[in-house]
Amino acid sequence: MRGGFEVAELLAAGLVPCLAYAVLGLPWLRPLGIQARGAERLALAFVFGSGSASLAILLLRALGIPLPVWGVGGAAGLVLLAGARLGRGGASALPAPGWARGVDLASAALAVLTFLVACAPETSWDGFEYHLPLVTAWTEGPIRAVPGLLDAEFRAGVDLLYAPMLTSGFPDAAAAVSAGFALALAALVRGEAGRRASPGAGALAGCFTLLVPFSVEAAPTSYVDLGVAAYGFSALRFADRWNRGGAAANLAASALCLGFAANAKLHAAALCPAVLALVLLGGRRPSGRALLRSAGLVALVTAPWFVKVGITAGNPLFPLLPGWLGSGPTDARNLELRRLRLLANYPVERDLSGLARYLASITFGRSVHVSGLLGPLPLALAPFAWWRPSRASLALLAVGSALLVLNFLATPALRFGGPLWPWLAVAAAVGGRRVARSGRAARAVVGAALGLLALHHGVVTAQRYLPRIAALRHPTAYERAMFPDQDNLRRMVARADPVVGIPMGAVSWMPQPVYNLLWERNGELYFVEGTPPGPALALLRRRGVRSLVIDAEPPHPADGRVGHALVDAWLARGRAEIAEDVHPLPARGQRVWVLVRLVSTETRR
Amino acid sequence: MPVEPPSDPPPLSGVRLVLGLLWISAVVLLHLAVRELGVNVVP
Numbered sequence: 050m051r052g053g054f055e056v057a058e059l060l061a062a063g064l065v066p067c068l069a070y071a072v073l074g075l076p077w078l079r080p081l082g083i084q085a086r087g088a089e090r091l092a093l094a095f096v097f098g099s100g101s102a103s104l105a106i107l108l109l110r111a112l113g114i115p116l117p118v119w120g121v122g123g124a125a126g127l128v129l130l131a132g133a134r135l136g137r138g139g140a141s142a143l144p145a146p147g148w149a150r151g152v153d154l155a156s157a158a159l160a161v162l163t164f165l166v167a168c169a170p171e172t173s174w175d176g177f178e179y180h181l182p183l184v185t186a187w188t189e190g191p192i193r194a195v196p197g198l199l200d201a202e203f204r205a206g207v208d209l210l211y212a213p214m215l216t217s218g219f220p221d222a223a224a225a226v227s228a229g230f231a232l233a234l235a236a237l238v239r240g241e242a243g244r245r246a247s248p249g250a251g252a253l254a255g256c257f258t259l260l261v262p263f264s265v266e267a268a269p270t271s272y273v274d275l276g277v278a279a280y281g282f283s284a285l286r287f288a289d290r291w292n293r294g295g296a297a298a299n300l301a302a303s304a305l306c307l308g309f310a311a312n313a314k315l316h317a318a319a320l321c322p323a324v325l326a327l328v329l330l331g332g333r334r335p336s337g338r339a340l341l342r343s344a345g346l347v348a349l350v351t352a353p354w355f356v357k358v359g360i361t362a363g364n365p366l367f368p369l370l371p372g373w374l375g376s377g378p379t380d381a382r383n384l385e386l387r388r389l390r391l392l393a394n395y396p397v398e399r400d401l402s403g404l405a406r407y408l409a410s411i412t413f414g415r416s417v418h419v420s421g422l423l424g425p426l427p428l429a430l431a432p433f434a435w436w437r438p439s440r441a442s443l444a445l446l447a448v449g450s451a452l453l454v455l456n457f458l459a460t461p462a463l464r465f466g467g468p469l470w471p472w473l474a475v476a477a478a479v480g481g482r483r484v485a486r487s488g489r490a491a492r493a494v495v496g497a498a499l500g501l502l503a504l505h506h507g508v509v510t511a512q513r514y515l516p517r518i519a520a521l522r523h524p525t526a527y528e529r530a531m532f533p534d535q536d537n538l539r540r541m542v543a544r545a546d547p548v549v550g551i552p553m554g555a556v557s558w559m560p561q562p563v564y565n566l567l568w569e570r571n572g573e574l575y576f577v578e579g580t581p582p583g584p585a586l587a588l589l590r591r592r593g594v595r596s597l598v599i600d601a602e603p604p605h606p607a608d609g610r611v612g613h614a615l616v617d618a619w620l621a622r623g624r625a626e627i628a629e630d631v632h633p634l635p636a637r638g639q640r641v642w643v644l645v646r647l648v649s650t651e652t653r654r
Numbered sequence: 655m656p657v658e659p660p661s662d663p664p665p666l667s668g669v670r671l672v673l674g675l676l677w678i679s680a681v682v683l684l685h686l687a688v689r690e691l692g693v694n695v696v697p
Contacts, residue, residue: 051680260692425685429678437665479663484674487665494675505686 050250051522059521061226063168065118066213067095069125070229074098075133081305082298084139089240090491091135092233096283097224097302099210099276100350101310106209107353118217139291139362145248152252156239159259160232162514166269167228169517170221170524171269172531179570180271181351181557184211197564199379199572199590202356202362206312207273213547218559223271230275231268235259237282238471242478252479257426258474261507263463265513267420274464277317280310280344281468285445287518288324292331292441300328300335304343309348310468313352315369319455320468332440364445379572387569395461404457411463421463426481426502427473430495435478445472528558534642537634541642545596545629550572550589551614552600553574564594578614586624589647597625597645600636606643616645624648 074094077083083093102121109116144320145153167183171177179200186195187209191594195201235258243251244456258264267275287295303324311315320445328335335343362377371381396409397403413425438446449469456466463470486494520527535555542549547561553570556563566576574580574588601611606627608626610617619625625647633641664673687693 268666413681425681429681432677433666433674434663483663484666484678487667487671491666491671491675494678498678501682501686505689539680 051524056521058109058167059168059222062118062214062217062219063164063222064230065122066210067164067229069121070102070210070226071095072098072125072128072133073102075128075135075303078136078138079103080298081302082296083302085240088236090138092236092240092279093283094135094235094337095229095233095242096279096309097305099229100280100305100312101205102313103206103209103309104350104353106212107192107206107357110187110209110212111357113190116188116212116216118213118219121213123305135336141246143243145252149249149252152249152256156235156256156259156419159256159510160235162270162518163231163259164225164228165515166517167519168222169222169269169520170528171224171271172528173272176224176271177557178553178565180208180273181211181215181223184208185220186216188212188216192357194378197571197573199383199570202358202367202377202379202498202572204311204312204315204358205609206314207276208271208355210276211271225300227270227272227275228268230279231259231264233279234264234275234408234471235281235488237279237286238474238478241286241471242475245475246359246478250482253481254474254478256472257424257503257506260503260510261424261426262421262506262509263422263423263470265506265510267464269514269517272464273313275468277310277313278467278470280472281317281320282471284310284320284324285327285468285472288327289326289331289441289445289508292333292444293439297339300339300343301346304346304477305350307436308347311347311351312354315366316459316465317468318351319452322450323448326451330440330447332444332446374392383568383572389571391460395462399458403461404454407457407461423463423470423473424502424506426499427477429477429498430474430480430484431473431476432541433483434476435480436483500580505569534636537642538635541598541607541631541634541644542550545598546629546646547642548593548595550594550597550599562593564589564592566597576613576615580615582615582622582624584616586619586647595647595649596628597647598641599643599645601633601643602638602640606633606641611643611645619647620645 071091071094072099075096078090078094081097083090085093096174106116133376171181179198183198183200183205186201207226210226212220214220214225235255238258239255241251241255264275284303284306287299287306291299291303299304307321308326310320325340333345355365358367362372362379364374364377366374367377368379368384368387371384376384397407411423413422413426436522449472452469455465456469459465478489481495485492516527532555535558538551538554539560542563543560545561547558548564549561550564550566551559553565554566556565565571566574568575574585576585597616599611599613599616605612609627610620611627616625620627625645628644628646631644633643636642
């Protein structure tokens with residue numbers, strides 16, 4: 050149980066870096082001609098600040114320079130001392146009605162709640178299996194190739210923002226960065242919808258952005274999808290500003306955001322041709338020189354990651370083009386299997402009916418894609434935004450549709466289409482305002498729909514968020530309740546000789562160094578029947594593995610085996626032994642966790 | 655600062671308005687039915 054002071058330390062560890070990232074973005078605002086005001090301006094400071102801070106962290110951690118929370122806070126203090134200020138931006142916004150201020154207050158309360166629950170323990174699978182372990186490895190040592198951790202070869206621009214929290218011993222606070230991106234997205238949607246519809250519609254769109262299941266599920270995790278969404282949406286937004294008569298600085302701002310998005314996840318590089326198409330089709334074609342300058346900015350911002358991955362994986366585009374550029378220490382077949390596995394993760398036919406099913410599932414389905422939902426408001430209200438679209442709007446629609454089809458074909462999951470969904474919120478705001486202006490009955494129906502959905506989303510949010518508030522003081526009890534089998538795995542690992550091989554799981558919970566036996570994570574070992582036992586054991590020994598905690602189903606391990614072909618082969622050859630002195634603990638279903646010790650060569654002699 | 659005036663589509667009226675309100679009600683109620691009543695009409 051944490052005391053009050055420890056909880057305060059935890060919250061500070063989450064808050065200080067996020068505020069620091071926003072402060073580090075302040076110097077960008079004036080050169081980029083950012084006209085936004087208030088919360089939207091602060092959100093853009095966070096977008097530019099986090100993207101540039103991530104590059105600075107990449108450089109500093111490559112040199113092995115530690116990055117505690119106070120260090121990042123100190124850097125932000127220096128920026129403030131140097132005179133950086135948020136400023137006021139452009140002309141005043143249109144006056145908001147009184148009720149909109151009430152909605153903004155609700156959004157502010159929701160923002161505080163989102164930040165608090167983000168500081169509760171990580172219980173999302175990708176978060177504790179590789180996002181946090183990856184940054185842990187890069188805070189315990191410099192940024193480098195980490196054998197047995199394939200994810201260390203992918204872009205990790207958002208992951209690196211967790212470094213101050215992990216360096217300072219507060220891994221639970223890492224997801225505060227995701228909460229920061231959720232808040233930034235809400236503020237960006239509020240500003241954009243406020244301009245295109247009305248300040249009241251903008252306030253509602255911002256509030257619902259925080260309240261929809263997509264944000265509620267992603268904000269308290271160290272998944273990086275909200276960051277990609279914020280960078281990608283900003284890139285499209287600035288390009289659209291240019292199309293609508295904005296200054297040339299919008300092109301530079303868009304290019305920077307494109308670079309940050311690609312640094313966070315390489316698949317977001319697909320936004321580069323999309324943004325290029327947007328400005329070429331939007332009716333205000335930039336000069337070749339301006340396009341070259343923007344391309345140069347993208348290259349400049351993404352270059353550090355190309356260099357890093359080129360050095361550690363041997364292929365600067367890793368994991369792309371392994372046949373031409375090589376796959377480094379990773380078996381090329383492993384990469385191909387990962388690709389196939391990704392496709393198999395989303396079993397929907399890639400045709401028109403599949404597209405319809407996908408859209409229905411992310412709108413109000415049962416979220417089979419572990420991505421949350423958009424909720425029904427875009428479908429209910431956005432169609433009414435259609436009215437004599439300008440060329441810029443048509444270009445945006447065309448590019449957005451193409452990106453949606455790409456999202457559907459490649460990885461049909463909501464969280465991989467993050468840059469697109471804020472546009473649906475904006476369109477819903479415009480459409481909703483149109484309907485609400487269509488008479489008293491229409492206003493009543495829109496009000497009732499918004500009220501019902503706010504109530505429903507609010508109850509779902511409370512069910513998910515409130516237990517996490519209690520978890521700030523009682524993190525272990527919360528983890529134990531969420532994943533009892535993983536807690537038992539943690540207990541078994543505590544009694545094993547490190548490094549401990551585990552089949553997969555909550556790596557970041559483990560009290561000792563572990564080696565993930567899952568081929569998708571380690572990139573080098575297929576822990577399955579058919580793999581030659583001798584070379585597999587030699588590989589584990591090279592990685593320092595001395596014991597395994599394995600899940601076994603009855604009649605194992607009473608029959609002297611554990612049901613995993615490789616381990617059973619080692620047991621049969623006397624190269625491993627089941628630890629009789631450590632009692633198995635329950636895993637999932639009928640399975641139990643069993644400790645297996647690898648017999649060292651010296652012992653056998 | 656807006657670089658263009660807010661989108662200002664005209665209000666709906668007549669059949670369009672009635673159909674529009676039915677559409678909004680249907681989508682929201684379908685969402686609640688799927689999420690809370692277990693109506694299995696979408697994946």
